Amino acid sequence: MPRYRGLTLRILAKDSPAIGPGKAALVAHIDETGSISAAARAMGMSYRRAWQLVDALNESFLQPVVLTEIGGRRGGGARVTEFGRELVQAYRRMEHKASIAIARDLREFNRHLRRPDTTRPGKR
Amino acid sequence: MPRYRGLTLRILAKDSPAIGPGKAALVAHIDETGSISAAARAMGMSYRRAWQLVDALNESFLQPVVLTEIGGRRGGGARVTEFGRELVQAYRRMEHKASIAIARDLREFNRHLRRPDTTRPGKR
Numbered sequence: 001m002p003r004y005r006g007l008t009l010r011i012l013a014k015d016s017p018a019i020g021p022g023k024a025a026l027v028a029h030i031d032e033t034g035s036i037s038a039a040a041r042a043m044g045m046s047y048r049r050a051w052q053l054v055d056a057l058n059e060s061f062l063q064p065v066v067l068t069e070i071g072g073r074r075g076g077g078a079r080v081t082e083f084g085r086e087l088v089q090a091y092r093r094m095e096h097k098a099s100i101a102i103a104r105d106l107r108e109f110n111r112h113l114r115r116p117d118t119t120r121p122g123k124r
Numbered sequence: 125m126p127r128y129r130g131l132t133l134r135i136l137a138k139d140s141p142a143i144g145p146g147k148a149a150l151v152a153h154i155d156e157t158g159s160i161s162a163a164a165r166a167m168g169m170s171y172r173r174a175w176q177l178v179d180a181l182n183e184s185f186l187q188p189v190v191l192t193e194i195g196g197r198r199g200g201g202a203r204v205t206e207f208g209r210e211l212v213q214a215y216r217r218m219e220h221k222a223s224i225a226i227a228r229d230l231r232e233f234n235r236h237l238r239r240p241d242t243t244r245p246g247k248r
Contacts, residue, residue, distance in 0.1 A: 007135055007136060008134045008136065009133055009222065009226075010134075012129075012131060012132065013130075013238070013239050013240065014240075060237060060238060061238060062236055083236070090229060090233055094131075094229045097222075097226050098133065101221040101222050102218040102222055105214060105218045106135070108214070109135060112185050112186055112187065113137045113142060113186070114137070114185060114186055115138045116137065
């Protein structure tokens with residue numbers, strides 16, 4: 001789930017995670033599939049858990065992140081708002097900046113790991 | 125638990141968290157108290173959970189992070205190794221660098237939060 005080798009970043013609101021790698025990936029999947037259940041499946045996450053995360057996202061921010069349509073087959077579709085897209089982009093930017101800021105320290109850190117995270121250099 | 129306003133950073137080993145805010149704080153508390161149970165109490169964490177985290181830390185790295193003494197009252201004491209201290213310092217350095225790197229983005233991000241994390245500016 002983390003996009004950057006060796007780190008995950010979470011952004012907090014009053015000490016509770018507002019967005020992190022899981023929620024960012026979920027919103028991106030909902031944006032791709034137009035469906036919370038399809039996004040949950042793609043991530044190997046339960047539908048219930050995906051709903052909880054969407055609820056938490058919509059609660060955390062002043063504007064909605066995901067809009068859901070009631071009715072239709074399987075409870076209707078879901079749509080990521082423009083704000084939701086910007087939110088994921090903002091999170092990705094912060095992840096990227098943090099990753100660059102600690103790149104050198106991370107290499108040193110990795111030397112001490114029993115199983116260093118060397119799957120792929122840099123972004124993946 | 126997070127020391128920097130608005131973010132938490134986790135360092136991964138093969139996609140599993142090697143160290144994050146919880147483990148770093150636990151090691152610091154063990155170093156202060158010389159005891160896993162006292163550290164757990166100080167953090168409102170179960171003794172069992174604290175042990176699991178210490179085990180995971182010692183498993184993650186090539187060198188031990190916490191040494192435990194068997195025997196004596198309450199199962200003996202615990203000692204943070206020099207490597208363990210350096211590890212926490214290295215983690216704190218990365219947390220600090222990440223926090224500086226995203227400070228501006230975080231301020232913009234905070235504007236969209238329903239309950240912005242404005243408890244204290246900067247480090248706490």
